[in-house]
Amino acid sequence: MGAKLHSSTDSLNVIANVLPVRLRIQELCTRDYMRVLQKPADSKIRTLFSTAVAIRNRFTPMSYIKYLARDFERSLGNMEIEKEDKVTTDIILDDIAVQLLPLAEDLGNRNNRTQEQKAEGKLRVDSFVEQNRGSSVMVFSDGSVNEEYSGVGGCAAVLLPIESWETEMQQAEVFSVLSNSTEAEVCGIALALDMAIQYFSTHQERSYRESLFVLSDCKAAMDIVINRYSTSGHVHVLSRIRSHLRSLHSMMVDVVLVWIPGHCDIHYHDVADHSARSVTLNDDNIPSTLVTSDTCKKLIAKQVKGLWQTRWQRVNSATFDIMPTVGCKLSFPREWCCAISYVRLLLDDSLLKAHQQRIGVEVSKCCNCGLGVDDVEHFLLQCTLLKDQRQVLKQDIQTVLEECDSRGNLDLSVQLLLFPFANSHFTDRECREILSATFRFIRNSQRQL
């Protein structure tokens, strides 16, 4: 990354978004521990694990893994992990095709979607609903977890019946104390199929095949349902989906999953979203289901990230003042020189005179302009030798701010220029545009840092 040899490894880890080695080892060991827990209780390896001890303060490999996994074990409490997947006749005989209709394709993702794309998304879904109303059943589904990544999982679905005089059906359920967002969406699809079966079973059977549209905003969840043969994990919910699909198939109903864009003010989707959210807040009635391996992996990643953050807060570095949180994926410029300069500015360790003087290479830390100390702040915000380039930079940033419903005049700061992600008002796309303005400035300064 072009850092100097003595630059802090902790800072480099954060800049490159690479988990520190020790924590990575902990993550891998904990995952292995989880894999062992998926084995049957009487398997040899589980017995070995339960008897593993440290001998005279020295770890055996197994006791070491157990030791590293202690946080995970604690948070799992007395919940059980879903057992390993076994190929059953269900899976082999499951050949009911599920179609995908990607309405949300080429509309960006929720972080970088523009206003026009949102409007276009709403238009597409609304006209789709209009078109199929009266001829097909449509179900909007959504899932939600009450914390980022993992937590109490809930899902909801809203069913639009065929006839206009019938009332819409709405259902929501909490399905697990510990789940993740993709899984919640898969459960939402399962709930939608469940409701459709209820609906079709109370209606007269038709003599022709018809389509059932399930609308969801999570592509990952749909992929799991469509490629359910090759997905490991999610055993419980997938077996539920399999049996629903079989019932619907025998009722002459073909299932089509419709991928719609999220957060585009689509009425029924918002209803489902709201209902899924509120059901997770009311956690009196949580079934004690199994935790899937997927959720475990996310939980482990979350715990390790938490440890990384704590560790980063203890490191006293200039990089921390700019990048206070770990786990952010930065973008880097294409040109090598510029990328190296950027990384070195983040590290507060570059060829600027203040840094060179600190390690004894330069006698004076005064800038060539004669008006201050040649450090990061001076270079980016003050140096008069770069007045013209800074003007361009200010203009660029102004344009970005104006494009996103002009949030007034923002004062330039080192953090804004080098790590705009720290400001929660900006969307991901705006942050990347601010960064490219900074890169242009570094390039135009013609200084190799």
Ligand SMILES: [Zn+2]
């Ligand atoms: Zn200067």
